[in-house]
Amino acid sequence: MSESNNKVTYLQMIQGNIERMSTASAIFKGFAATIIAGLSAFSFKDTDTTILILAFIPVASFWLLDTYYLSLERKYRYLYEQVRTNNKDVDFNLNLWTMNKCEKCRSKTRIVDLFRSPSIWLFYPILFVVGITIIGMRFGGVI
Secondary structure: OOHHHHHHHHHHHHHHHHHHHHHHHHHHHHHHHHHHHHHHHHOOOOOOHHHHHHOHHHHHHHHHHHHHHHHHHHHHHHHHHHHHOOOOOOOOOOOHHHHHHOHHHHHHOOHHHHHOOHHHHOOHHHHHHHHHHHHHHHHOOOO
């Protein structure tokens, strides 16, 4: 296999991982939105308020998982860029632990930076506000 074919194959391997991380992120957002929709539906029934509050645990879990997968996606994107620009040898290594040694990669994947990502802060906090509003309305007797 030629060097060019090896590089293309390696980039395709990395791109496959990036696509999986992105798909997982979309699935987490769908599940979290479904839970909040279910929360609003259950709030109209005579449901214990504790159950409504417990619905936030999976939403928070999906928030953390989505943030983790965004971190992995960014690391794979960095690896992709390194291979594409010939700054990394084509060794077919997909191990991201070596990325932790890279300061530029670490600065893009810190938790603080990930929470600032529009895909995170424009979605999950809004879900929490909607959920808290629903529970507040339930406690207040509006629902």
